[in-house]
Amino acid sequence: MSINTPKQTSHLKREILARLIRAYLGNNYEEDVRLIPYMMRPQGSEVPFRCCIHKERAILRDRVIAGLGFDIEEVKDSELLSTLADKATKREVPEEHPLTLLQTACNECVPARIHVTDLCQGCVARPCESVCRFGAIKVENGKSRIDHSKCKSCGMCVQVCPFQAITKIIVPCENACPVGAIAKDEDGLTRIDHEKCISCGKCVSACPFGAVHKKSHIIDIIKNIKNGKKVIAMLAPSIMGQLPCTPQQLKQAILDIGFSDVVEVALGADVTTKNESAEFIERMEKGQEFMTTSCCAAYNELVEKHIPEIKPYRSSTHTPAYYTAEIVKKENPDAVTVFFSPCVAKRREAMQNPNIDYVLNYEELGAWFVALNIQVNECEGSEYAKESSAQARNYGVTGGVAAAVNSLLDDDKKAKAHIINGLDKAQIRDLKKFAKNGKCELGNLIEVMACPGGCLGGSSTINAFKPALKQVTGYVESSPDVKDVIKK
Amino acid sequence: MEKVSVKVCLGTTCFVMGSANLQELIDIVPRKYGDKVDVSGVPCLGLCATDWEFSKAPYVKVNNDVIKEATVEKVIAAIDAKLLKKV
Numbered sequence: 258m259s260i261n262t263p264k265q266t267s268h269l270k271r272e273i274l275a276r277l278i279r280a281y282l283g284n285n286y287e288e289d290v291r292l293i294p295y296m297m298r299p300q301g302s303e304v305p306f307r308c309c310i311h312k313e314r315a316i317l318r319d320r321v322i323a324g325l326g327f328d329i330e331e332v333k334d335s336e337l338l339s340t341l342a343d344k345a346t347k348r349e350v351p352e353e354h355p356l357t358l359l360q361t362a363c364n365e366c367v368p369a370r371i372h373v374t375d376l377c378q379g380c381v382a383r384p385c386e387s388v389c390r391f392g393a394i395k396v397e398n399g400k401s402r403i404d405h406s407k408c409k410s411c412g413m414c415v416q417v418c419p420f421q422a423i424t425k426i427i428v429p430c431e432n433a434c435p436v437g438a439i440a441k442d443e444d445g446l447t448r449i450d451h452e453k454c455i456s457c458g459k460c461v462s463a464c465p466f467g468a469v470h471k472k473s474h475i476i477d478i479i480k481n482i483k484n485g486k487k488v489i490a491m492l493a494p495s496i497m498g499q500l501p502c503t504p505q506q507l508k509q510a511i512l513d514i515g516f517s518d519v520v521e522v523a524l525g526a527d528v529t530t531k532n533e534s535a536e537f538i539e540r541m542e543k544g545q546e547f548m549t550t551s552c553c554a555a556y557n558e559l560v561e562k563h564i565p566e567i568k569p570y571r572s573s574t575h576t577p578a579y580y581t582a583e584i585v586k587k588e589n590p591d592a593v594t595v596f597f598s599p600c601v602a603k604r605r606e607a608m609q610n611p612n613i614d615y616v617l618n619y620e621e622l623g624a625w626f627v628a629l630n631i632q633v634n635e636c637e638g639s640e641y642a643k644e645s646s647a648q649a650r651n652y653g654v655t656g657g658v659a660a661a662v663n664s665l666l667d668d669d670k671k672a673k674a675h676i677i678n679g680l681d682k683a684q685i686r687d688l689k690k691f692a693k694n695g696k697c698e699l700g701n702l703i704e705v706m707a708c709p710g711g712c713l714g715g716s717s718t719i720n721a722f723k724p725a726l727k728q729v730t731g732y733v734e735s736s737p738d739v740k741d742v743i744k745k
Numbered sequence: 746m747e748k749v750s751v752k753v754c755l756g757t758t759c760f761v762m763g764s765a766n767l768q769e770l771i772d773i774v775p776r777k778y779g780d781k782v783d784v785s786g787v788p789c790l791g792l793c794a795t796d797w798e799f800s801k802a803p804y805v806k807v808n809n810d811v812i813k814e815a816t817v818e819k820v821i822a823a824i825d826a827k828l829l830k831k832v
Contacts, residue, residue: 268763268814272800297800501755501786623761627799632789633757720765 265306266467267620270320272297274475274624277324280342281479282628290325290342294318316362323470326477329357345476351615352472354451355604356461362468365445366428371410373401376422385414385423433463435680436563455562457555457680457707458601458716471601471717474615475625478595481615482515487592490516491581491613494523495599495653495712497732498725499619500626504732505638510631511622512639517592523645525581526652526661527742533574533658534665537672537702545570546696547675547703549688550658552576554602555707556680563685567692577652578603582612597622599653599715600708618717646739650732653712655679659704664739675700679709749782749827751820752806756789763815764803770820782824 273293280289294317298310307313319329321338325345332341379399386394386401393407394414401414401423415423430439430447438453439460447468449460461469481488490511497504508519529552540548551557551572560567578596585594595615596607607613626633648661659674666672675697677684688705691697708714713725720728751774753767774784792804792811801813807823 271762275799500757501760502757620761623757627758627761627793627802630794631757634755634788719761721768724765724768 264462264465264467266465269317269467270470271620271624271627273317273320273324274473274621275627277321277473278475278479278625278628281476286346287339287342290321291337291339293321293338312361316359319359319361320467320470323357323359324473324475326351326472326474327357328352328354328472329359329470346480348477351474351477351608353608354454355456355471355601356449356454356458357470357472358447358449359468359470360446362466363447364466364468366441367426368441369410369428369431370405370426371403371408371412371415371423372426373403373423376420377401377418378420378422380419382419384417384419388413388417429463429465430460430469433459435459435682435685436559439469453562455555455558455707456602456605457559459707461601461716471604471618473621474595474617475621478615478617479515481593487517487589488515489585489589489592489594490519490597490617491522491578491585491594492519492597493578493599493603493653493712494521494526494650495715495718495725495729496597496619496622497650498653498713498728499599499719500623500633502633502636503638505640506633506636508641509636509639510626510633513631513636514625514629516595518589519639519641520581520585520643521641521645521650522577522581522596523649523652524577524584524643525579526577526649527646527739528580529574529577529652529658530646530648530661530665530739531743533572534662536572536574537662538666538670541670541701547691547701548572549703549705550662552652552658553706554606555600556705558602558605559680559685559707564689564692567688570692576606577649578606578613579610582610586612599712599718601716602707619715619719620717623719644737644742646742647733647736648739649742650736651729654726654729655706655709655711656704657711658706659702661739662702665743672702673700675703677703677705678711679714680705680707748780749778749824750806750808751782751784751824752787752790753784753815753820754788754790754792754802754804754806755786756793758789758793758799759803762799762802764805767803767805767815767817767820770805770817773817773821774824777821778824778828781828 276293280286294314297317298313304310322329322332377400379396391407393404412425415425436453438450441447511519549571593614595617596613598616598618604616607616648664651657655678656676663671710722774782793799793802803815805812805815805820812819
């Protein structure tokens with residue numbers, strides 16, 4: 258499974274965040290922000306990626322704008338980074354949509370199509386001609402040619418060519434998007450259709466030029482800490498596999514950077530498990546054929562925007578983040594709450610929840626530690642005030658939610674789980690089919706997680722999948738059973 | 746023959762800037778080189794506090810050579826170079 262392959266684009270984005278945080282915590286914020294592109298590409302430095310140093314700096318400038326939390330497409334070219342840095346500290350509410358496109362970095366990739374390469378031998382068998390159902394491919398002058406007005410890009414010719422001479426050219430972001438929300442306009446530039454976008458973040462990971470950016474809340478969060486507000490961190494379960502330290506050390510490290518308290522979202526996951534298993538029993542008794550989980554934010558947005566017909570089958574239980582934020586705000590009505598997230602989609606969910614004020618993703622937290630040179634594994638451990646169950650702490654791993662629900666069901670009522678481990682176009686077609694037919698042959702509890710591997714494969718994670726899983730599993734194995742936690 | 750030593754920095758800065766993905770070296774290297782190479786993940790080597798700070802992290806040390814902006818490929822190439830010299 259190739260989840261979280263290392264990329265230069267992540268290095269760039271994290272370096273910018275770290276510099277931005279350092280600038281904001283320093284004494285010369287606006288000017289230091291203005292200088293970030295020059296610090297990263299000083300006079301006479303190498304030009305590793307683009308045509309010249311000026312373009313490199315221009316693109317870095319745009320990345321800083323996203324780091325400041327603004328929409329790159331809306332900011333005027335002439336505006337100084339120092340002015341924007343100042344504006345970022347004066348904004349009351351963060352921008353609504355979490356993604357923004359960096360047009361200057363967009364490669365204007367070759368449009369997606371089928372292409373016959375020079376390897377074509379104009380062979381006698383010509384399986385490409387016979388397999389094409391649209392009459393779009395013919396051998397002319399000893400080489401196969403495609404009539405693009407007829408070609409439907411089905412890719413059959415690619416599969417049958419004995420020389421592997423035909424290839425499918427893809428636009429990585431378009432190819433990664435499961436809902437057709439990102440595409441090139443007539444002008445060749447890529448745009449996101451926010452009406453269709455489910456914030457899954459697959460385009461962020463897919464773009465080899467790093468042209469899709471997350472608008473950060475980092476300045477807003479640090480501002481609240483600087484202003485002496487009580488800021489409470491709520492950690493999604495997948496975070497426990499992200500940094501080279503114990504969960505207790507992580508808590509202390511987060512307290513050290515200025516948070517007042519640190520709460521595990523596993524706390525809310527135990528409530529989700531309890532409600533969702535009761536709901537499952539009730540639905541099965543009423544004769545419903547299947548139920549889907551409801552904790553993945555990208556899946557929830559998919560349902561709202563693209564598969565409304567599956568709503569009657571989706572669990573109406575709230576997400577662990579919802580219950581956690583509710584508990585935290587009830588106990589601390591004056592606190593500012595920050596949800597620590599593995600992905601882009603949770604940003605959307607959080608912005609619609611009045612109990613969650615901001616979202617910090619794992620990359621941003623990592624950059625914060627980098628900026629302050631904090632060694633997480635040298636921190637003293639600090640215990641969490643409330644105990645959560647093993648099942649709840651395993652919510653971020655594919656299969657974890659279904660397993661948690663099942664752990665509260667009696668043997669004769671156990672659910673047969675069908676696990677959707679990463680959403681793609683084919684999985685979406687299947688979900689539509691289940692909704693239409695009112696049943697799913699593969700199981701009666703469908704767990705949907707948009708990212709392969711679960712939240713550990715989220716687009717804002719730091720650690721590679723395998724070591725992250727090992728770390729989370731270690732924590733899960735040292736935690737109490739859900740039945741013992743709920744009883745208390 | 747003296748062993749080649751490979752130290753993958755797992756300090757927080759290196760980890761965030763990319764050594765999370767270098768942890769696979771700890772599996773790959775013994776499989777590829779057997780006991781000719783010693784590989785381990787180590788706490789902060791202190792390199793992020795010097796010259797290029799965090800911008801050139803992650804760092805890996807192969808014997809006494811520092812590899813900046815380390816990748817699995819760069820580290821393997823450096824090990825190969827060390828082993829070749831000794832033959």
